[in-house]
Amino acid sequence: MAKKITSKAEDYSEWYNDLVKEAGLAEHSGVKGCMVIKPYGFAIWDNMKTELDKKFKQTGHVNAYFPLFVPKSLFEAEEKNAEGFAKECAVVTHYRLKNDPNQKGKLIVDPDAKLEEELVVRPTSEAVIWNTYKNWIQSYRDLPLLINQWANVVRWEMRTRLFLRTAEFLWQEGHTAHATKEEALQETKQMLDVYADFAENFLALPVIKGIKTENERFAGAEDTYCIEAMMQDTKALQAGTSHFLGQNFAKAFDVKYAGKDGKEEYVWATSWGVSTRLIGALIMAHSDDDGLILPPKVAPLQVAIVPIYKGDEQLEQIRAAIEPLVKELLVKNISVKFDDRDTQRPGWKFAEYELQGVPVRVAIGPRDLENKTVELARRDTKEKNIVSLNGLAAQIESLLEEIQLNIYNRALNFRKENTHTADSWDEFKDILENKGGFILAHWDGTTETELKIKEQTKATIRCIPFDGDKSEGLCVFSGKPSKQRVIFAKAY
Amino acid sequence: MAKKITSKAEDYSEWYNDLVKEAGLAEHSGVKGCMVIKPYGFAIWDNMKTELDKKFKQTGHVNAYFPLFVPKSLFEAEEKNAEGFAKECAVVTHYRLKNDPNQKGKLIVDPDAKLEEELVVRPTSEAVIWNTYKNWIQSYRDLPLLINQWANVVRWEMRTRLFLRTAEFLWQEGHTAHATKEEALQETKQMLDVYADFAENFLALPVIKGIKTENERFAGAEDTYCIEAMMQDTKALQAGTSHFLGQNFAKAFDVKYAGKDGKEEYVWATSWGVSTRLIGALIMAHSDDDGLILPPKVAPLQVAIVPIYKGDEQLEQIRAAIEPLVKELLVKNISVKFDDRDTQRPGWKFAEYELQGVPVRVAIGPRDLENKTVELARRDTKEKNIVSLNGLAAQIESLLEEIQLNIYNRALNFRKENTHTADSWDEFKDILENKGGFILAHWDGTTETELKIKEQTKATIRCIPFDGDKSEGLCVFSGKPSKQRVIFAKAY
Numbered sequence: 001m002a003k004k005i006t007s008k009a010e011d012y013s014e015w016y017n018d019l020v021k022e023a024g025l026a027e028h029s030g031v032k033g034c035m036v037i038k039p040y041g042f043a044i045w046d047n048m049k050t051e052l053d054k055k056f057k058q059t060g061h062v063n064a065y066f067p068l069f070v071p072k073s074l075f076e077a078e079e080k081n082a083e084g085f086a087k088e089c090a091v092v093t094h095y096r097l098k099n100d101p102n103q104k105g106k107l108i109v110d111p112d113a114k115l116e117e118e119l120v121v122r123p124t125s126e127a128v129i130w131n132t133y134k135n136w137i138q139s140y141r142d143l144p145l146l147i148n149q150w151a152n153v154v155r156w157e158m159r160t161r162l163f164l165r166t167a168e169f170l171w172q173e174g175h176t177a178h179a180t181k182e183e184a185l186q187e188t189k190q191m192l193d194v195y196a197d198f199a200e201n202f203l204a205l206p207v208i209k210g211i212k213t214e215n216e217r218f219a220g221a222e223d224t225y226c227i228e229a230m231m232q233d234t235k236a237l238q239a240g241t242s243h244f245l246g247q248n249f250a251k252a253f254d255v256k257y258a259g260k261d262g263k264e265e266y267v268w269a270t271s272w273g274v275s276t277r278l279i280g281a282l283i284m285a286h287s288d289d290d291g292l293i294l295p296p297k298v299a300p301l302q303v304a305i306v307p308i309y310k311g312d313e314q315l316e317q318i319r320a321a322i323e324p325l326v327k328e329l330l331v332k333n334i335s336v337k338f339d340d341r342d343t344q345r346p347g348w349k350f351a352e353y354e355l356q357g358v359p360v361r362v363a364i365g366p367r368d369l370e371n372k373t374v375e376l377a378r379r380d381t382k383e384k385n386i387v388s389l390n391g392l393a394a395q396i397e398s399l400l401e402e403i404q405l406n407i408y409n410r411a412l413n414f415r416k417e418n419t420h421t422a423d424s425w426d427e428f429k430d431i432l433e434n435k436g437g438f439i440l441a442h443w444d445g446t447t448e449t450e451l452k453i454k455e456q457t458k459a460t461i462r463c464i465p466f467d468g469d470k471s472e473g474l475c476v477f478s479g480k481p482s483k484q485r486v487i488f489a490k491a492y
Numbered sequence: 493m494a495k496k497i498t499s500k501a502e503d504y505s506e507w508y509n510d511l512v513k514e515a516g517l518a519e520h521s522g523v524k525g526c527m528v529i530k531p532y533g534f535a536i537w538d539n540m541k542t543e544l545d546k547k548f549k550q551t552g553h554v555n556a557y558f559p560l561f562v563p564k565s566l567f568e569a570e571e572k573n574a575e576g577f578a579k580e581c582a583v584v585t586h587y588r589l590k591n592d593p594n595q596k597g598k599l600i601v602d603p604d605a606k607l608e609e610e611l612v613v614r615p616t617s618e619a620v621i622w623n624t625y626k627n628w629i630q631s632y633r634d635l636p637l638l639i640n641q642w643a644n645v646v647r648w649e650m651r652t653r654l655f656l657r658t659a660e661f662l663w664q665e666g667h668t669a670h671a672t673k674e675e676a677l678q679e680t681k682q683m684l685d686v687y688a689d690f691a692e693n694f695l696a697l698p699v700i701k702g703i704k705t706e707n708e709r710f711a712g713a714e715d716t717y718c719i720e721a722m723m724q725d726t727k728a729l730q731a732g733t734s735h736f737l738g739q740n741f742a743k744a745f746d747v748k749y750a751g752k753d754g755k756e757e758y759v760w761a762t763s764w765g766v767s768t769r770l771i772g773a774l775i776m777a778h779s780d781d782d783g784l785i786l787p788p789k790v791a792p793l794q795v796a797i798v799p800i801y802k803g804d805e806q807l808e809q810i811r812a813a814i815e816p817l818v819k820e821l822l823v824k825n826i827s828v829k830f831d832d833r834d835t836q837r838p839g840w841k842f843a844e845y846e847l848q849g850v851p852v853r854v855a856i857g858p859r860d861l862e863n864k865t866v867e868l869a870r871r872d873t874k875e876k877n878i879v880s881l882n883g884l885a886a887q888i889e890s891l892l893e894e895i896q897l898n899i900y901n902r903a904l905n906f907r908k909e910n911t912h913t914a915d916s917w918d919e920f921k922d923i924l925e926n927k928g929g930f931i932l933a934h935w936d937g938t939t940e941t942e943l944k945i946k947e948q949t950k951a952t953i954r955c956i957p958f959d960g961d962k963s964e965g966l967c968v969f970s971g972k973p974s975k976q977r978v979i980f981a982k983a984y
Contacts, residue, residue, distance in 0.1 A: 030623045034559035067526035076599045086589040093585045095648040097578040107568045131522045156587040
């Protein structure tokens with residue numbers, strides 16, 4: 001029997017929670033605010049990591065590892081960054097527990113083991129990394145420094161949501177140092193392109209590239225570039241950010257380099273990151289009421305083969321018939337599982353693979369054996385066909401490509417259908433209230449207007465898009481001049 | 493010019509520190525007790541991870557991720573485990589900083605943001621994982637549960653040593669649950685074999701498999717199996733452990749399963765781990781006064797090609813001559829770098845690759861161009877030969893295999909030469925004082941004797957070896973009966 005998934009139309013939020021739970025992706029732990037990423041969820045993250053890591057290396061980056069803890073004095077060095085994260089950080093104050101003298105078997109914090117200086121559990125690593133870079137950079141020969149780290153970070157959250165908002169999450173953070181502003185800006189842009197390419201071509205997630213307003217900028221950045229995606233409830237989700245940090249951290253940590261002319265200059269910096277939040281985006285962008293729909297490139301399992309049989313002899317006949325297909329798929333680097341478990345019925349298996357978003361399902365029974373056919377089902381459209389076993393591996397290979405593309409196009413069409421332009425305040429409110437989605441509207445460029453719009457509608461400026469219409473106009477709220485339309489939406 | 497490395501004979505400990513620093517593997521950070529793993533060190537770790545992860549998956553394990561924090565009440569649930577780690581754990585007590593009212597730009601811990609229950613930064617994850625397994629295991633159908641996690645852990649250390657002993661380190665921890673004692677014991681043994689195979693065939697590090705004495709057992713385990721390696725100062729290093737946890741954690745967290753007969757039973761458990769400590773072992777087991785000696789399988793770069801030339805034209809001729817070799821090596825999955833940097837001289841490059849332990853170096857100059865030859869140098873023996881470019885890729889491939897084997901055999905011979913048997917207390921002390929190394933001696937099986945020997949000589953029982961001589965005898969210290977010889981050594 002299919003597990004119980006609340007329908008998307010009925011309650012989008014519960015639908016999401018049910019999917020995460022029933023597909024075995026993650027769960028809340030006994031540790032407040034922290035999640036357990038279950039094996040199937042982690043396999044998706046592992047695939048994302050492998051692909052991103054490859055792209056980072058192709059663009060000249062190397063991995064390293066920096067400490068989990070940031071001493072308070074380092075944490076506060078870059079003032080804006082510190083201010084941005086101070087309100088949500090876990091603080092280590094002691095380094096020992098001892099037996100509770102009043103309760104046998106219980107422990108208490110040992111007051112004699114108080115740290116001289118408190119340690120912040122990293123919410124992001126600029127401080128600890130720039131304190132290190134200080135010793136690594138002396139001359140222009142040491143630049144650029146192009147380093148990435150895969151790590152866990154902690155940002156204290158009271159209201160959590162699996163993958164989307166948890167106290168601890170997994171991410172990668174790139175931290176680069178450059179001799180010139182131009183080079184740092186180019187890196188910021190390059191990494192945004194890497195993220196956009198990854199989102200669109202690997203996760204089948206269409207994204208809009210743009211720049212954040214001052215108000216939405218990363219604490220300590222001069223500029224934050226981002227990719228924004230639309231979920232199926234038409235809300236926006238920030239899927240990745242790339243920050244141009246200017247010389248803020250170089251100045252805070254006194255990181256200078258001697259140029260070819262011997263002159264000392266502060267170093268220019270970038271940082272960029274994506275997190276396990278992307279798993280949330282993946283689920284919310286593509287899935288349906290029967291379960292996950294995973295793009296083949298990120299799916300831990302691409303093809304499930306389910307035998308329909310009575311007795312061992314028939315099972316062995318099916319196994320023999322299917323074996324060449326399995327081998328051919330593996331040669332093509334397509335992951336495949338022949339599910340011969342006798343503890344579950346075929347119908348249960350079908351539902352389970354649907355729930356898990358396995359892109360292609362093959363079923364084969366006694367009649368298929370006679371006819372040398374199988375039933376080939378695709379998860380994205382639920383289409384089923386009886387096809388010949390002959391040439392099936394090649395057919396599945398191209399079907400997987402087709403599914404990848406179809407999932408992307410479906411999400412792109414959905415975004416197009418739910419993107420509107422508003423030219424007056426009434427129109428803006430009407431769209432938000434009755435249609436939702438992305439609103440392209442003129443904005444006067446002030447934080448004041450931005451905050452008033454947010455206050456009245458909960459919509460925020462997702463980004464000032466790089467591409468598209470650049471014509472000038474009048475702010476939808478204040479009527480003041482505007483240089484281009486920006487994207488408003490309610491967001492995760 | 494070669495960077496300054498203290499000679500091994502002069503000061504082993506400084507030699508190690510110099511290697512770690514000069515080869516760019518790691519450094520102490522501004523965060524007390526925590527290290528920065530630099531890109532070259534991290535690349536070695538990444539190679540270890542990839543190989544181990546493959547082995548874990550081949551033996552049926554999957555990855556997941558569990559929270560960094562352990563609430564104090566969970567931490568103390570398994571009493572022995574809690575007692576073992578209580579004295580060295582970082583404790584989070586607050587979740588917010590606020591502006592210091594007395595010092596502009598400074599932050600203080602917000603007293604209003606005190607946690608109701610303190611969180612321990614995981615020193616190991618049995619507690620948080622078994623608290624989770626409790627919900628995952630109901631029936632025999634849910635078993636075995638075979639999960640691994642790659643994570644950072646924190647064990648507070650006052651005296652640190654890069655890779656060998658740091659407050660934060662990276663590791664993997666496997667945590668499995670089984671229906672029967674036999675199955676759990678088999679898993680404990682299997683994972684020890686996986687570690688031993690990895691150490692010997694990937695890291696070229698001969699190890700002795702055995703069981704720890706009660707005194708050296710993991711806190712909360714019924715039995716700890718281990719692999720022990722010998723470093724070049726003849727001291728022992730524990731390279732990996734696999735614990736049979738019995739039903740201790742199942743009882744502490746009330747994890748039961750219903751058998752086929754419906755009867756409820758406590759689950760049986762194992763846990764097993766290796767850490768970034770292995771990088772320390774790798775360095776200390778194989779390297780020399782000129783730098784690292786890395787076994788080819790774990791080396792981030794296997795072949796460095798250095799051109800010796802005057803002017804661009806000659807460089808291009810060399811490049812053209814060497815290009816087919818580079819391609820052939822890449823096809824064979826051999827990592828190779830053609831180092832055409834014009835900022836450094838060939839002699840500098842030779843020293844640098846030696847320092848970094850690159851297994852094979854190829855040098856090619858104008859005379860080689862004429863003769864269609866190269867100079868082929870191996871790092872392990874420093875042997876150099878002029879060889880023909882013709883068939884060179886195949887020659888390098890087999891040379892890499894030979895180097896891998898030679899490094900292993902060298903370490904194995906070293907261990908044999910430094911393993912002694914002692915049949916009297918005087919002999920025992922004499923060997924320890926004048927020769928060092930591993931001592932095979934009879935022991936009466938009591939913790940009392942073990943501790944007295946440690947007190948008097950600093951030697952500990954590294955393990956009760958699985959293989960080798962099992963004949964009975966008399967304890968070297970107490971004269972009481974002994975069932976077999978055990979291995980004593982001073983250890984890291």
